[in-house]
Amino acid sequence: MTVPRTVRIATLCALLLLSACASTQPASTSLPPTTRAQSTAPVPAPDMVLVEPGTFEMGSDEGNPDEQLVHTVQITRAFYLGRYEVTFDEYDRFCEDTGRTKADDEGRGRGKLPVIRVTWYDAVAYCNWLSEQHGLAPCYSGTGRLTECDWTADGYRLPTEAEWEYAARGGQKSRGYLYAGSHDPDQVAWYEVNSRNEIQPVGQKQPNELGLYDMSGNLFEWCWDWYGSEYYASSPSQDPTGPPPQPVMTPRGPERVRRSGSWREDAINIRTTSRSFDYASYVGDNGFRLARTIWLGACGTAAPTVMPAATPRPLLVTESAGNATLTVLYDNDVHDPTLEAGWGFACLVETVGSTVLFDTAASGPALLKNMAALGKDPLAVDAVVLSHAHEDHTAGLASLLAVGARPTVYLLSSFSTAFQDTVRSYTKVVTAPSPAEVAPGIYTTGLVSGSVPEQALIVRSEEGLTVVTGCAHPGVVTMVQQSIDVTAEQVTLVLGGFHLAGSSESQISTVIERLHGLGVRQVGPSHCTGDQARALFEASFADGYIALGVGRVLVLGP
16 A cells, blocks of 8 residues: 655635524523524534543642532543634624524624623523534523433533533643643633733633643633532532532522633632632623533433444445545544644545545535645535534535535435435435445445444455444444445455544454454554554554544555
8 A cells, every 4th residue: 555645735715504593592492493594604513622531630629618629530421622612703603593692792802702791591502503503412401490411412512510620631631730731821821910801812822731722711611510619528420410400599590610710810710620600690701612422322321312223235346446545634633734633534535537525524614725735626526425413524515515516415314304405405415224336436334323323435446445434433343344244345444433532441452353353454543533542553453554644645556
């Protein structure tokens, strides 16, 4: 296998399109059925950071009284957390689409400033609205004090207080800093000493160990939890979500946790352990950032709906793709530092006469920018195969269609009807659950059942079969086995997301052993595979290990 490198710097402005939601009431977190709203521009997926599970000591012996009972907390679920606080630009779109009153900027300006003066109820309503925009299950139901969170849903939500502190400290990469990313607050935070008594645009200071910005200072951030000054004494050790709902003691209602501190606070109140609260109905100096649970098949107590398995039928594989070129257009990691990376995945497969895009990244503008830099014409894409319905694999499709591309789109019936109808209004959509031929020598696996239904891409070359996975939620071994079943041929290379972030070493080793047993000789784990898993794959496959990243080019063929 040869690995040429093709790099060209260019920029490309992306237009966006997709459907939006109908309006909600200010204190309600439930949403009406999705309809075509006033705006046809899509809502871009937020930039989010993977926070892998781990254990940490929550609280501080030297802090304020409500944080002084240091206790061990285990975060058992991997989750995403917004790289930045939600901005006015993002929140204003929500207000425009739903008819909601925009948050008051008090004359400061809007744009990339973090949105401020929003209630806790405003924040959870935004989460539900954004979930609907991206075809995800909303987390929140009910209204007011009766608002409940479905922890098994894959939509956007507020972080718990424990998740927030774990991430602010740096998660598994924590270096024990007092503030989020440094012992020096001036490096990472806007606070009373350096803010000039004004809130500042997001992302101007240094990030913490996980790449999260403004986790200390700038503005208070709402968390899910009810506030309890003595909650640490009774907090569970695994995935705490706060004390039970409080009775309404004041005209403004009960109190919810907020973290981070603000531009007005002194240094002691912007530490990663510092706690604060406000009335859920009060705007104040309050904003928020988004979280999302990563479904690993064991989150919470409610089981997900699993689609019935499609019976794999052998394909009549009579053609090879010949020399196929695979180019990673979007990934968590960077192979070419001139390109833009982020949480998500997209891979372009080019053969003589065919161009297939597998998954479309979390960011349409970044996808188009990377394509331009690599000399890839979006109008040349003949087909798009979407692995599953998560927006870090689908969000870029809107931008692709906006610039005039009209590929045939292959997706599963698990995608929302609204998503399918919107895409179908622009181009042809194929939703067959069985394996399908996308182009000569290029096939889908068909439906692979699991907690998240998924399909993979199969590329047949003279070197054997290459399987490209998006996240492999049903299990990478299962997806490889289905590829073998539907082709009756050997899989030699597997690349893409293996969904092993947060898995134990023994679990990862079992997967590696089973892939060896299936005859896989080369692997390119990326995206949601996790650092530990990638290291174990590299140690086991040695020369058969391929480090991916944005801009990596693989040529399959003699």
